[in-house]
Amino acid sequence: MLKQPPGEPLSVVGAGRYHDEFVREDGAWRFEERVSVFDLSGDVGGFLRQAPRRQPSLALRGPSAAELRPLPPPPDAADAIETLIYTYAERIDLADFEGVGALFAHGPFVGETEDGGSYALRGEALAKGLRGAVQLYEGNPRTKHVTTNVAVEADEAAGTGLARSYFVVLQQTPALPLQPIINGRYHDRFERVEGAWRFAERRVYTDHAGDLSAHLRGGGGERA
Incomplete structure (x- = not known):
């Protein structure tokens, strides 16, 4: 969620699921239920009339990765x-690094390092790399990966x-106010x-990097 009170800069006030x-x-889809999970909270003053005045909980809220029911893959390729x-x-964001490794069991995750180099990991090696690189707070990375501008080209015949x-x-910790820490493609x-359908390869290109000190051990290293 974003807010911009009159005369103030645009800011991030919260993120969740x-x-x-x-x-x-009768042939029409409608909501049966919506559960909102508020994971990260910034300055909600001026947004909520009665803003909570407490330190953010570090533990994960809502269902854990193990508790989520797998969704059947849609029939349409895109x-x-x-x-x-x-996914x-x-x-x-749920610190399910084994689940991330499983997504890339058959193709590499190619990312950038802080010194301008690159790395390519897959499967258990990727899961191990994430466990070693990502800082956790009571088991929670306190991050929110927001993905937008998705453009898909699928060749059904070729598969x-x-x-x-x-x-x-986005990230928020007790020492780090809610803020964007990195973006790219x-x-x-x-x-x-x-x-x-499965991943055959992912290449990550970093466009802008902010304060990664609370996210990655050493403040940089392998960026995911």
């Missing part, structure tokens, strides 16, 4: 590819796909094997 259920009646893109963001998207990572390749 929606867990929704839907039903179809929708299935978008689901994979958003990465969900898993890494291949490409996607490009933007990302921005994902360039992804996908393949369909035995009817299921």
Whole structure:
């Protein structure tokens, strides 16, 4: 959530998740339930009439990665590819590094290092790298990976796909006010094997980096 009171700069005041259920009646879909999980909270004064005055909880709120019910892949190729893109963001923000490794079990995750180099990891090696690089606060990275501008090109006949998207990572800790810490682009390749779409490769391009000291050990290193 963003806010801009008169005469003040635009700022981030919160970030979280929606867990929704839907039903179809008489051919029309409607909401059955929405659960809002408020993960990160900034200065909500001027946004909420009775703003909570407490230190943010460090523990994860809402269902953990293990408690989430897997969603069946959509039949449409572009929708299935978008689901994979958003699943990465969900898993890494829930500190489900094994789940991230599983997404890239068959193709590398290619990222940048602080010194301008690059790395390519997949599967368990990627999960191990994330466990060693990402700082946790009571098991919670306190991040929100927001993915936008998703453009998908899928070749149903060949069983291949490409996607490009933007990302921005927000973080909040007791010592770090809620703020963007890094943004960039994902360039992804996908393949369909035995009817299921999966990542064939992800390349991460960092456009702007802010304060990563509370996110990555050493303040930089391997950026995800």
